[in-house]
Amino acid sequence: MEFKFTEENLAKIEGILKKYPTKKAAVMAVLYVAQEQNGWISGEVMKEVALLLKITTEDVLGVVTFYTMYHQKPAGKYHLQVCTNVSCMLRGAYKLYDHIKEKLNIDNGGITGDSVFSLEEVECMGSCGTAPMIAVNEDYYESLNLEKVDQIIGSLSGK
Amino acid sequence: MEKIVLPDIKDLHQIKVYESNGGYSAAKKAFDQSPDDIIDQIKKSGLRGRGGAAFSAGLKWSFMPKTTDKPKYLCINGDESEPGSFKDRQIFEFNPHQLIEGILITTYATQAKITYVYIRGEYHKWIKLFEKALSDAYENGYVGEKMKEKFGTGFYCDIFVHKGAGAYICGEESALMNSIEGKRGYPRVKPPFPAQNGLWGCPTTINNVETITNVPSIINKGWEWFSKIGEPKHPGTLLFGVSGHVNKPGVYELPTGTLLTDIIYKYAGGVPGDKKILCVIPGGSSMPPLRGDQLEGVKMDAESLKAYGTAIGTGGVIVMDEDTDLVKVLARITKFYYHESCGQCTPCREGTGWMLKILNRMVKGEASVHDVDLLVSVANNIEGNTICALGEAAAWPVKYMVARFRDYFEQRMSKEVVLPVANKVHSMRRTAFPLADIKE
Ligand SMILES: Cc1cc2nc3c(=O)[nH]c(=O)nc-3n(C[C@H](O)[C@H](O)[C@H](O)COP(=O)(O)O)c2cc1C
Ligand code: SF4
Ligand code: FES
Numbered sequence: 001m002e003f004k005f006t007e008e009n010l011a012k013i014e015g016i017l018k019k020y021p022t023k024k025a026a027v028m029a030v031l032y033v034a035q036e037q038n039g040w041i042s043g044e045v046m047k048e049v050a051l052l053l054k055i056t057t058e059d060v061l062g063v064v065t066f067y068t069m070y071h072q073k074p075a076g077k078y079h080l081q082v083c084t085n086v087s088c089m090l091r092g093a094y095k096l097y098d099h100i101k102e103k104l105n106i107d108n109g110g111i112t113g114d115s116v117f118s119l120e121e122v123e124c125m126g127s128c129g130t131a132p133m134i135a136v137n138e139d140y141y142e143s144l145n146l147e148k149v150d151q152i153i154g155s156l157s158g159k
Numbered sequence: 160m161e162k163i164v165l166p167d168i169k170d171l172h173q174i175k176v177y178e179s180n181g182g183y184s185a186a187k188k189a190f191d192q193s194p195d196d197i198i199d200q201i202k203k204s205g206l207r208g209r210g211g212a213a214f215s216a217g218l219k220w221s222f223m224p225k226t227t228d229k230p231k232y233l234c235i236n237g238d239e240s241e242p243g244s245f246k247d248r249q250i251f252e253f254n255p256h257q258l259i260e261g262i263l264i265t266t267y268a269t270q271a272k273i274t275y276v277y278i279r280g281e282y283h284k285w286i287k288l289f290e291k292a293l294s295d296a297y298e299n300g301y302v303g304e305k306m307k308e309k310f311g312t313g314f315y316c317d318i319f320v321h322k323g324a325g326a327y328i329c330g331e332e333s334a335l336m337n338s339i340e341g342k343r344g345y346p347r348v349k350p351p352f353p354a355q356n357g358l359w360g361c362p363t364t365i366n367n368v369e370t371i372t373n374v375p376s377i378i379n380k381g382w383e384w385f386s387k388i389g390e391p392k393h394p395g396t397l398l399f400g401v402s403g404h405v406n407k408p409g410v411y412e413l414p415t416g417t418l419l420t421d422i423i424y425k426y427a428g429g430v431p432g433d434k435k436i437l438c439v440i441p442g443g444s445s446m447p448p449l450r451g452d453q454l455e456g457v458k459m460d461a462e463s464l465k466a467y468g469t470a471i472g473t474g475g476v477i478v479m480d481e482d483t484d485l486v487k488v489l490a491r492i493t494k495f496y497y498h499e500s501c502g503q504c505t506p507c508r509e510g511t512g513w514m515l516k517i518l519n520r521m522v523k524g525e526a527s528v529h530d531v532d533l534l535v536s537v538a539n540n541i542e543g544n545t546i547c548a549l550g551e552a553a554a555w556p557v558k559y560m561v562a563r564f565r566d567y568f569e570q571r572m573s574k575e576v577v578l579p580v581a582n583k584v585h586s587m588r589r590t591a592f593p594l595a596d597i598k599e
Contacts, residue, residue: 020319020339020341021230022359024340024341025339027341028322028323028324028338029321029322032322053341059341062342062343066344067326067344068324068326069324085242085495086242086243086477086491086495087243090477090479091403091404122325123495124240124242124243124444126240126244126282127245128242128400128402128403128408129245129402130408131402140284
């Protein structure tokens with residue numbers, strides 16, 4: 001499916017370009033704008049970003065595949081990221097992670113049938129002092145236990 | 160104890176509150192002196208980097224060429240992705256203006272015109288908080304062209320935020336620069352060093368968020384004042400992030416040289432259930448772990464920890480109680496480095512994977528005793544053979560965890576092996592896999 005930036009986003013990109021001496025340097029920020037508009041980074045998105053920044057599609061592909069925060073396939077409405085790294089693990093992150101997997105009946109990288117939730121096991125999120133944690137899209141939920149996670153998921157699926 | 164980086168002042172993140180507490184007066188004071196004077200004061204203060212390597216900040220600034228036709232850059236490293244580290248986000252949230260003021264002074268000292276503050280992409284909230292502070296600073300004339308008027312100087316600079324996208328390696332300074340340039344975050348071969356050949360081939364200084372947040376106080380109160388706080392060879396305070404098995408995890412700003420046991424018991428409230436401590440990683444997951452019975456008298460600063468065979472790193476203290484499965488912990492830490500290796504160097508790319516395979520075998524109880532030495536030998540072959548220090552970051556936890564908990568690892572393995580076989584493997588091991596240079 002063809003991808004075109006909205007007028008509003010093109011204006012945003014104008015602003016981004018002013019921060020850097022080269023167009024190429026804007027690629028990470030522009031990809032974020034694209035992801036916000038499209039939900040994920042498709043081949044068409046990469047083509048459009050390359051065209052806009054006057055770089056090759058391969059340049060863009062190289063960036064998209066290097067950085068984990070660009071989705072290379074559609075994510076759920078709520079993308080759950082569970083940190084299982086050492087500090088979280090010491091405070092029960094795997095219990096939390098297994099619980100979520102079971103509850104939503106999906107595995108790492110999976111998405112629920114209704115596309116409401118997707119799940120990703122992530123590395124340290126900088127919440128080690130408020131572990132365990134999950135992030136839902138851009139928001140952190142910290143100092144969790146199973147009950148609190150149930151509440152979070154419950155309130156999101158209610159919406 | 161006086162706090163420098165995170166003082167207990169309510170709403171300090173608001174520009175009005177920051178101003179009424181003397182905010183931006185250090186920048187004014189700095190602009191009235193010469194750039195070299197500023198570098199000299201920072202050198203004499205003894206301020207060392209808070210991003211891992213504890214390198215002298217003033218010395219680093221002095222590497223920036225004085226005469227060049229190229230633009231100069233400053234990068235502030237807020238990638239903060241080392242497991243066990245969660246301190247820089249406190250600065251973005253609670254004291255962003257002091258960071259901005261530190262940037263003004265640093266760019267003046269190095270005569271850089273543009274600063275990129277690199278913040279990890281997951282920190283959406285903290286990026287927003289910092290951007291709010293930054294736009295307030297711009298509006299009030301503290302940053303950008305309006306500075307000339309506000310401070311009455313010819314100097315001005317711009318500050319931009321660059322948002323990362325989930326790659327730990329971008330915390331490594333040369334990978335960070337590639338990332339800002341819009342490339343994959345591959346570390347560069349050094350030399351050339353960033354001060355000569357950094358962002359877009361121009362002279363560049365890279366410093367950690369916490370390092371630069373210290374700068375305004377040093378200018379305001381004098382280098383002598385700063386140099387007398389904490390340990391003389393590594394003065395000032397550190398933001399210690401304490402996590403794992405403690406009653407009160409969190410960030411504590413304390414003078415360098417504070418006892419590790421004080422950090423754990425006095426400030427972080429001790430271990431839940433009064434359990435014994437099995438292991439502590441003192442400076443973020445890359446640093447060599449200490450055994451629970453090695454903690455007495457350990458002081459938390461770069462030099463003291465070196466003497467104990469570990470390092471201060473980012474000051475992230477990870478505490479593990481006596482019931483912790485260290486094999487699982489080490490496997491999880493190794494999985495992280497395996498995942499984050501950028502893949503340029505064979506020893507790092509392949510070695511982290513091999514270590515993870517062996518450790519997973521160990522976790523499942525499918526390993527034999529000789530796997531312990533195999534594991535160490537892979538770690539030894541990564542260390543020193545790579546472009547960047549992620550190689551060491553992956554090798555050290557393995558190498559030192561095994562060295563310091565050898566019995567633990569051997570017992571754990573031999574349980575899974577039928578005894579006569581275990582003994583046979585055990586006696587063979589000494590010759591088949593020499594123990595390299597690990598001494599305890
Ligand atoms: C793999 C790796 C990851 C790193 N991550 C960070 C980081 O997240 N933040 C940071 O300030 N320094 C990090 N560093 C250290 C930087 O390369 C650099 O030394 C530091 O930012 C310099 O600032 P300082 O002198 O103020 O400490 C990392 C180094 C390596 C090898
Ligand atoms: S040591 Fe690892 S992370 Fe560093 S450059 Fe080599 S492969 Fe990349
Ligand atoms: S280990 Fe989970 S947030 Fe740091």
